[in-house]
Amino acid sequence: MAESPAAPSEEEVRRLLMVYQQRQAEADAIVRQLGLFQLSLEGCEKAIKAVEAMETAEEGQDMLVPIGQDSFIHAKLAAKERVVVGVGAGASIEKSTQEAKASLNARKAQLLEASGKLSQTLSKIEEEMGKIQSIAAQYERQFSE
Amino acid sequence: MSTELPPQVQNQIAQLQQLQQQAQALLSQKSQIEMIIRETESAVKELEASFEDAVIYKSVGEVLFKADRSKLIEEFKDKKEVLDLRLKTLAKQEERIQKRFGQLQDQLKTSLGQRVPEAA
Numbered sequence: 038m039a040e041s042p043a044a045p046s047e048e049e050v051r052r053l054l055m056v057y058q059q060r061q062a063e064a065d066a067i068v069r070q071l072g073l074f075q076l077s078l079e080g081c082e083k084a085i086k087a088v089e090a091m092e093t094a095e096e097g098q099d100m101l102v103p104i105g106q107d108s109f110i111h112a113k114l115a116a117k118e119r120v121v122v123g124v125g126a127g128a129s130i131e132k133s134t135q136e137a138k139a140s141l142n143a144r145k146a147q148l149l150e151a152s153g154k155l156s157q158t159l160s161k162i163e164e165e166m167g168k169i170q171s172i173a174a175q176y177e178r179q180f181s182e
Numbered sequence: 183m184s185t186e187l188p189p190q191v192q193n194q195i196a197q198l199q200q201l202q203q204q205a206q207a208l209l210s211q212k213s214q215i216e217m218i219i220r221e222t223e224s225a226v227k228e229l230e231a232s233f234e235d236a237v238i239y240k241s242v243g244e245v246l247f248k249a250d251r252s253k254l255i256e257e258f259k260d261k262k263e264v265l266d267l268r269l270k271t272l273a274k275q276e277e278r279i280q281k282r283f284g285q286l287q288d289q290l291k292t293s294l295g296q297r298v299p300e301a302a
Contacts, residue, residue, distance in 0.1 A: 121239055124228035125221040129246055131237035
């Protein structure tokens with residue numbers, strides 16, 4: 038006669054729950070990080086579009102510069118060939134539109150790569166969580182028998 | 183059978199929880215500093231790669247001020263040195279906390295181990 042699998046110890050169930058909670062916390066942190074990456078990517082795309090628009094703009098052209106809260110001030114385009122790009126730590130470098138575009142595209146590529154790696158990690162964690170869930174369901178059945 | 187833990191064990195658990203909170207706060211400080219270091223390193227790399235006559239700006243609040251390229255590179259390198267030092271100090275603190283945590287955990291295990299036969 039086939040023996041039914043031994044019921045898990047309380048310690049084993051507790052360990053499993055702890056691992057699940059840890060993975061859940063990791064997954065939550067990754068989702069938050071992915072959200073931030075998405076915001077940065079959108080920022081990059083907006084900046085690239087603005088730089089591209091500068092190429093067709095004329096010097097002295099009337100512009101509206103955002104000052105936050107969907108509010109703008111009037112300005113005139115003083116140097117259409119120059120763009121100031123932030124490089125982190127509060128430093129910014131003035132670049133030509135082409136250099137600025139290249140720099141922003143490189144940043145976008147870095148963000149996409151990092152985002153892809155994080156998504157892969159998230160999939161692995163979710164897979165592991167799924168396995169834990171199925172083990173937990175098996176334990177539940179054993180307990181109810 | 184009473185399920186209440188002896189005061190000594192309760193005290194050890196409270197100390198463990200306190201240490202855990204300290205460790206978490208330390209970890210968050212460490213990762214914040216590591217992030218600033220990475221950002222500073224990357225800015226230095228970009229600045230060094232720029233032309234010597236490149237126009238550089240430094241942000242102060244929401245305003246960008248024109249800055250001297252080489253002075254800014256020096257400033258960032260100094261800033262990184264200070265941050266590296268701070269990181270080392272935090273790592274030492276973390277090590278001490280982990281050691282104390284391990285000791286307390288062992289003590290707690292011993293205390294709970296002694297309690298089991300009593301409860302049985």
